[in-house]
Amino acid sequence: MNKVRIGIVGLGNMGTGHAAYLIEGQVNGAVLAAVSDIRPERLAQVKEQWGDGIRTFESPEEMFRSGAIDGVLLCTPHYEHPVQAIDAFACGLHVLVEKPAGVYTKQVREMNEAAAVSGKIYGIMYNQRTNPLYMKLRELIASGELGEIRRTNWIITNWYRSQSYYNSGGWRATWAGEGGGVLINQDPHQLDLWQWATGLMPKRIRAFCSFGKHRDIEVENDVTAYAEYENGATGVFVTSTHEYPGTNRFEISGDRGKIVIEDDKMTFWRLRQPESEFNRVNTSPFAAPEVWKFEIPISAGGAQHKEITQDWTNAILNGTPLLAPGEDGIKGLTISNAMLLSTWTDGWVDLPIDEDLFYDKLQEQIERSAKSRA
Incomplete structure (x- = not known):
């Protein structure tokens, strides 16, 4: 061939x-x-x-x-x-x-x-994996340049969608038509990059999803989620489709500093000495590690x-x-399913999730939707 x-x-x-x-x-x-x-x-x-x-x-x-x-x-x-x-x-x-x-x-x-x-x-x-910003982030984390990850925080609220958008198709923003809202429709790239770039999948998630917030729709359009990882790191993921102007800021804190991606730029606040090492040897009550600020050069490309x-x-x-x-598609979907399941059960959800329970809860949403439309 x-x-x-x-x-x-x-x-x-x-x-x-x-x-x-x-x-x-x-x-x-x-x-x-x-x-x-x-x-x-x-x-x-x-x-x-x-x-x-x-x-x-x-x-x-x-x-x-x-x-x-x-x-x-x-x-x-x-x-x-x-x-x-x-x-x-x-x-x-x-x-x-x-x-x-x-x-x-x-x-x-x-x-x-x-x-x-x-x-x-x-x-x-997953075309955002071709974005040089996230490729560089993955490279820096994998190389150990940032040290062990301690916290991630992604605010991705620049998905503004008006009611007119949702009214443009009867299948939009319905459980039967799309199977969800911002998590399944707008955020799959960010949910993928969250785990792909950092190399971390959460071990458990607690999420708070709002359904039809400021919009006449069935599905989630406002989410705040908190994740915990095996190494003790934590993460926060905030997303919505009703805020304007919105924000797209991804911050990752590690033992050797902090990286922030915002406005198509990457900034690295790099510690001269790892925080764990500084803390071990420091004797001054109000001292802090020496930090250097870099604007990381990003190559062109990303088709x-x-x-x-x-x-x-x-x-x-x-x-x-x-x-x-293709096998990687289940990772980001596991995270979004966990966020919805956490809201529906009003509690923590361990990963991997209970797939049968999620399916049953999804069917409940679909059935409730069908009855409301009847």
Whole structure:
């Protein structure tokens, strides 16, 4: 194989965006060979705009079994990702799934298991992993430059969404349609980066989610969560979609100082001597370690979605390791499921979560939603 024939399922905003750069030949070794969408009028537009060189299918199942593609990029609603991925693996296809991996970890775990059995290349569209800021942060932490992590704090409230946004589609901000709110729709990248860059998954979480705060919606749109880690570190994650202007500030404190990412810049307050060492030898009651402030240079780059698709294509053709393996999708989803479960049960949630309990609680929300709409 010298070209990966890619099929796209779902031609909404994301699917159309992926199609555009593939048609323009911006991914080496890949070609858009087919698309699938449940809307006949959208497929007719494809024929008119992109010509007959791209095959069209009214169902993903038909496309998977057509022999026209080698891999599939799934750009469908959240609940459908695992179902379609499992079917694609069964048809011998490589899979790249849009974020989030799914709505609940039990279903995503089944997708991961199907991927492992298939032996196919399985990626997830965590395009923020290509952002040089977070790549540099991961590098600094992994190298020990920051020392052992003691605290993380991410305020990500610049997801402003008006009521008009939520009114633009009946499926938006519903338990049955999207399976959640800000945590499942806006924050999957940050929840992924929180654990990917630091190398830490929480051992337990206590969260407070508000549902429909200042908006007429069902799902969570305001969250404050507190996390604890095995090494004694703690973390706070604050997010919302109703504040304006919002904030995007990620602060990580370690034994050797503090790193802050804000306004697309990284600042490192580095201690000349690790705090633990200073504390051990210091004899002055009000002394503090000497600290140096650096603006960390960040290289250009980070081609986002296109780079993840290129990375996945390279893995298929050359066996190179993935920047965003599909199996990683369950990590950020575990964190968001834990936050919701903590609110629904009004208590601490240990990780890994009780997947059956989360599923049952989610079904309760869906049923309550259906009754209120009846």
